[in-house]
Amino acid sequence: MSLVFNRRNLIQSAVLGASAAALPGSAMAQARARIVIVGGGFGGATAALTLKRLLPSSDITLIEPFDQFVACPFSNLVIAGLRDITSQSFSYDRLEAAGITRIADTAIDVDPVAKTVSLQWGDDLTYDKLILSPGIDFRFEALEGYHSGMTGRLPHAWKAGSQTLWLQLKLQALEDGQTVIMSVPPAPYRCPPGPYERASLIAHFLKTQKPRSKLIILDAKDQFSKMALFKEAWEEHYPDHLEWRGASNDGTVVRVDAEADTVFTDFESFQSPAINVIPPQKAGFIAERAGVADATGWCPIDPLSFASTLQSDIHVIGDATIAAPMPKSAFSANLQGKVCAVAIARIVAGMSPEPTVLANTCYSYTTPDEAISIAGVYSNAGGKLSSISGAGGVSPLRADKAIRNAEAAQAHHWFETITAEAFG
Amino acid sequence: MSLGAMAVAACGGSGSERAAVSEASDTDVASVLVMACTGCHSDQSGAIASLNVYDSDQLRDALLQYKTDANGTTVMHRLARGYSDAEIDLISAQLGQDDVSP
Numbered sequence: 391m392s393l394v395f396n397r398r399n400l401i402q403s404a405v406l407g408a409s410a411a412a413l414p415g416s417a418m419a420q421a422r423a424r425i426v427i428v429g430g431g432f433g434g435a436t437a438a439l440t441l442k443r444l445l446p447s448s449d450i451t452l453i454e455p456f457d458q459f460v461a462c463p464f465s466n467l468v469i470a471g472l473r474d475i476t477s478q479s480f481s482y483d484r485l486e487a488a489g490i491t492r493i494a495d496t497a498i499d500v501d502p503v504a505k506t507v508s509l510q511w512g513d514d515l516t517y518d519k520l521i522l523s524p525g526i527d528f529r530f531e532a533l534e535g536y537h538s539g540m541t542g543r544l545p546h547a548w549k550a551g552s553q554t555l556w557l558q559l560k561l562q563a564l565e566d567g568q569t570v571i572m573s574v575p576p577a578p579y580r581c582p583p584g585p586y587e588r589a590s591l592i593a594h595f596l597k598t599q600k601p602r603s604k605l606i607i608l609d610a611k612d613q614f615s616k617m618a619l620f621k622e623a624w625e626e627h628y629p630d631h632l633e634w635r636g637a638s639n640d641g642t643v644v645r646v647d648a649e650a651d652t653v654f655t656d657f658e659s660f661q662s663p664a665i666n667v668i669p670p671q672k673a674g675f676i677a678e679r680a681g682v683a684d685a686t687g688w689c690p691i692d693p694l695s696f697a698s699t700l701q702s703d704i705h706v707i708g709d710a711t712i713a714a715p716m717p718k719s720a721f722s723a724n725l726q727g728k729v730c731a732v733a734i735a736r737i738v739a740g741m742s743p744e745p746t747v748l749a750n751t752c753y754s755y756t757t758p759d760e761a762i763s764i765a766g767v768y769s770n771a772g773g774k775l776s777s778i779s780g781a782g783g784v785s786p787l788r789a790d791k792a793i794r795n796a797e798a799a800q801a802h803h804w805f806e807t808i809t810a811e812a813f814g
Numbered sequence: 815m816s817l818g819a820m821a822v823a824a825c826g827g828s829g830s831e832r833a834a835v836s837e838a839s840d841t842d843v844a845s846v847l848v849m850a851c852t853g854c855h856s857d858q859s860g861a862i863a864s865l866n867v868y869d870s871d872q873l874r875d876a877l878l879q880y881k882t883d884a885n886g887t888t889v890m891h892r893l894a895r896g897y898s899d900a901e902i903d904l905i906s907a908q909l910g911q912d913d914v915s916p
């Protein structure tokens with residue numbers, strides 16, 4: 391590792407006695423590690439800012455092809471016409487001002503032995519430590535008839551941006567009385583409650599703008615996040631505008647025909663001009679190229695430092711990881727980015743990572759001004775992430791409107807805070 | 815044990831230990847524990863309280879109350895139940911406005 395602060399310095403300082411006591415802090419201030427981060431989303435941007443603060447003399451390079459990051463949280467409000475997409479967009483100006491080098495490019499390969507990253511356009515980069523936060527990619531082959539060229543016809547809107555607007559347009563173009571279809575994949579996927587928040591807000595849109603239309607959710611599961619709370623809200627608000635079919639009620643979509651605007655379950659077919667196929671998922675492709683994804687398509691990690699268990703000097707954070715019981719959320723990616731940055735700073739300065747307590751909170755809107763939440767608290771001691779028993783859980787059932795309104799306001803505050811943490 | 819840890823251990827208990835802790839404090843246990851808090855709490859007050867306006871005693875009292883109120887259902891009740899009293903002490907000392915410098 392190309393540290394200016396090397397082991398010999400460390401031993402000499404130790405021999406010098408008292409002055410050595412100040413080592414860890416100054417080691418961090420002086421350490422000049424080359425740290426490359428792939429992906430400027432909630433995990434990667436947070437890790438970059440945290441590392442620059444902890445290791446100010448190090449070279450922190452962020453590879454991200456898009457100049458604007460478009461956030462998925464709150465994008466369901468955009469789909470339902472309740473929020474402008476510009477409120478979802480964040481630039482990397484503040485990261486660059488903090489001294490982080492951003493390269494507008496895509497990482498296309500990683501050589502974990504030579505410790506290099508190849509870019510689509512630019513020269514290879516050499517790293518001492520590599521952090522991958524590439525989010526998700528889709529397993530197009532997992533759904534018969536589906537391929538990457540169909541996302542215009544059957545938008546996923548599971549990466550935010552033009553896809554979000556495309557689904558919004560399809561809803562707006564719907565004729566009153568036509569049905570909307572949403573296909574939900576088996577777990578694990580990004581944002582476990584996300585499809586049901588989206589369903590709630592689409593149902594709200596239909597109820598207020600296309601009252602003779604309804605949404606049918608075709609689900610590959612029988613249980614989902616905050617299920618009792620969502621079902622309570624749907625019964626109250628959308629009895630005529632939302633129908634949910636679980637796997638054991640022939641809900642699993644097994645085939646799509648984009649040309650015919652049709653999806654198929656085992657026994658039925660559903661045709662609609664507004665079909666939202668949320669595809670089965672895996673870690674972003676670079677994880678596989680780097681050799682850090684396992685047969686599941688996701689990345690096993692040591693939860694103390696988020697170091698890959700498959701390759702040395704590569705850390706993985708965010709949606710790409712196998713971090714259950716922590717969900718694949720922006721909150722998790724942000725916190726994992728911070729914990730990973732601390733672990734790397736300590737390793738670079740000659741200290742070992744320490745266990746800590748992690749947490750997650752995810753809010754979901756059920757109407758434009760009501761939300762429900764799920765929270766969890768996790769330990770990363772003992773080589774695994776585990777839920778701390780007695781903690782966590784969901785909002786109460788049959789709660790006062792005031793509680794739902796309060797959580798909607800908290801959700802809004804959370805979005806402002808988390809995006810400021812990630813993008814400065 | 816890493817060399818860095820050895821270097822610190824070699825001087826454990828010496829008069830300058832405090833300086834070492836303060837310089838490495840950006841990555842000590844308390845600093846990392848509060849990283850979960852700052853995902854929601856900023857220095858702006860609003861629907862979620864700002865953490866910049868309480869002293870450590872107020873924070874400790876509030877967190878212990880959240881933790882022990884068996885009927886509480888807010889996000890903070892659900893989260894506080896995951897922390898030991900010792901962790902709550904560390905978090906309160908770290909975030910309390912009387913206590914920012916060691």
Ligand SMILES: Cc1cc2nc3c(=O)[nH]c(=O)nc-3n(C[C@H](O)[C@H](O)[C@H](O)COP(=O)(O)OP(=O)(O)OC[C@H]3O[C@@H](n4cnc5c(N)ncnc54)[C@H](O)[C@@H]3O)c2cc1C
Pocket residue numbers: 428429430431432433434453454455456459461462463464465466495496497498523524525526547548549580581584588674675676707708709710718719720721722723751752753754
């Ligand atoms: C509809 C919806 C609603 C959601 N709502 C919430 C919510 O309310 N709360 C919550 O906590 N979470 C929510 N999420 C989940 C949240 O968006 C993700 O968990 C979070 O974005 C994960 O962060 P990440 O860093 O792993 O990936 P991302 O944030 O997706 O960032 C990945 C980045 O990496 C870049 N990238 C990928 N591959 C490469 C490469 N090879 N080279 C260079 N760059 C690359 C991408 O361009 C992207 O910018 C929601 C998700 C969806 C879809």
